[in-house]
Amino acid sequence: MDSRRWRTFLRATLRSWKDYPQLRAMDRATFDRYEADAKLVQDAVAALASTPMLDAAFLSAIAPPLERLLQRMYTLGDDITAFLLFKQVGSLLEDQGLDEPAAHALQWAGRCSRDLRFYDEAQIHFDRAMVCLQRVGKDHPYFVDLYGAMGILCHLTRRWDEAESHYRRSLDLLKLWPHEVVVRSSRFPKSRLGGARLNNLLDLLLVRARHSPAEARTRELLAARKLLTRIREISWGDPIALEFATANEGEILLLEGRTPEARALLLQHVKHLLMGSPAAARLLPAVHRMLAGAYAEEGDVREAYAHCREALQQSLHHANAYEEGMVVEATLDIMSDAIRPRLAGAGLSALDADDRETLQNLVLMLEQKDWYTGNNHSRAVSRLSRTIGEQLVATPQSRAGRMEDSASFLDLQLLELGGLLHDIGKLRIPWSLLNKCNPLCPVEHRILESHVAEGGSMLRYLGFAPLSRLVEEHHEKLDGSGYPAGRQNLSLMGAIVAVTDAYEAMVTPNRRYATARTHESALDELEARSGVHYHPRVVLALRQVIASGPS
Helix, strand or coil, rough: CCCCHHHHHHHHHHHHHHCCCCCHHHHHHHHHCCCCCCCHHHHHHHHHHCCCCCCCHHHHHHHHHHCCCCHHHHHHCCHHHHHHHHHHHHHHHHHHCHHHHHHHHHHHHHHHHHHHCCCHHHHHHHHHHHHHHHHHHCCHHHHHHHHHEEEEEEEECCHHHHHHHHHHHHHHHHHHCCHHHHHHHCCCCCCHHHHHHHHHHHHHHHHHHHCCCHHHHHHHHHHHHEEEHHHHHHHHCCCCHHHHHHHHHHHHHHCCCCHHHHHHHHHHHHHHCCCCCHHHCCCHHHHHHHHHHHHHHCEEEEHHHHHHHHHHHHHHHCCCHHHHHHHHHHHHHHHHHHHHHHHHCCHHHHHHHHHHHHHHHHHHHHHHHHCCCCHHHHHHHHHHHHHHHHHHHCCCCCCCHHHCCCCHHHCCHHHHHHHHCCHHHHHHHHHHCCCCCCCHHHHHHHHHHHHHHHHHHHHHHHHHHHHHHHHHCCCCCCCCCCCCCCCCCCCHHHHHHHHHHHHHHHHHHCCCCCCCCHHHHHHHHHHHHHHHHEHHHHHHHHHHHHHHHHH
C-alpha cells in the first residue's frame, strides 16, 4: 500500500472538516457531506483491517494523520464512529507491535466509550493502552493523559480510591515533564492538564461528601474548601481550571446546605461563561445541571426541569457526550423524587397535572435529542394509540382469546402514556448514533436496540412499572423475531403501540433515514405482515381509524 496516497487522503479530509461546525449545528448539505466523508474513512479502515500481512512501516506512517482525523471526528460530535474507528485502529497498531501509537489510539477508544457510558468497554481499552505504554517506558508522557482518563472512569464507576490514585499519579508525572513535551503528547498546555487534575480531585471529594454520613461529609467538605483555595492560588492556574473551580464552589455550597447562595453563584457563573471563550462555554451543561439540583432542592421542580432541558441543549451544542449522559441521569433523579412517593400504592390514578407536565418534560428532552423520529413522533404515537384503543373498545369482538386480549381490558390512559413514552429509552442512546444516516454496523444496531430495555428500566425507576411492559414490547413481533426478548405473547396494549410506532415511522415526513411513505402504502405493508409481525385486530382497527379521517 502507498502511505503517501493515504496521508494525502487523510489530510485532505481533515482540511475539508476544518471549518465545519458541530454536527448538530450543520445544515443538511454540510451534514450529508460529512456523512459521505465519514463513510469513506470507515470503508478505508475496514479495508485495512481485512488486508493480510500489513506492513508496520506503512501503519506507522499513516497513524498520526489518521489519529488527528479521528480526533476531529470526535470533537465534531460523531463520538460513536470515532469510538469504533479508534478501536479498530488501536488493534491494528497493537498487532504490529507499534506500542506507542497503539496506546494513543486505544486510550482514545477508551475515552470515547467512557463518555458514551460503555464503562466495561472503556476499562478494556484503557488496560490495553496501559500494557502498550509500559512496554515503551514506565514514565512515558502519554501516561499523564492515560492516568487522568482512567481516574475519571473509576470516578464514574464509584471506585473512588482507585480514581484518587490515578489522579495523583497523573499529577506526579506532569511535574516530571517540561511544557513542550506535555503539549506534544497531549495537545494541551501543562497548566490546563494540571488544573484539570486538581479539579478532578476536588470533584472526587464532593462525590464522597455526597455519599457520606454527616461527620464524614464535614471532613470531605473541609478538604474540598482547602483544595479550592489551592487551585485559585497556584501560579500555574489555568483560566479554564478556575472556571471549573467556580462551578465546583457552587456544588460545595449545595452540599453545605447553602442552597440560595449556590443558586446565586451558579446563575452568575452562567452569565460569565456565556461571555467567555468557547472552551469555557463547554462548562455550561454542568452548571445548568447543578442549577437544576439547586431548584429541585428548593422545591421548584418546574425551574429545575427548565435547567435540565437547557443543560441537555448545551451538551448537544458542544458535542459533550459525557455531560449529555449526566444530564439525563440527573433529570431522572429529580423526577423520581417528585413523582415516585405519590405513585406508591396509588398507581397512575395518582397522577396530577404537575406529574403530566413532568412526563412532558421527558418527551421535550427526547425531541431535543432525536432528529431521526422527528419532533412529533412520540405525541403522534400517543394520540393514535389511544384512538385505536377507543376503536377496539367500540368494536364488538366475538372471540377475544386470552383475557388480556379483550378490548374491555384496555386502559386508555395507560395506552396513551405508553405511546407517549415508548421511545424514552433513547435518552440514554448517544446523540450521534440516534441521528446517524450512514448504515449501522452490528455493534451500533445492538446499542440502538438497547433503547427498549433502557426505557423499561427508566420507567420502573420513576415508579411507572405498569408502563414498562408496553415500552418493552413496542419492537417485539408475533412470530418472536422482534427485540429485545423475542416475545411472542404480546399484550394487546403492547401490540397497539408496536403497530402505531411502525405506522408513524413510515409516514413521518422528516425522518432522516427514508422518504416518507403514503398512508395507503404504510397500511399495505402492515397488512402484509399482519398475523406474522403485527396483531391482526390492531392492524384492522388502524385501517378503520385512518379511513374515518381525523378525529
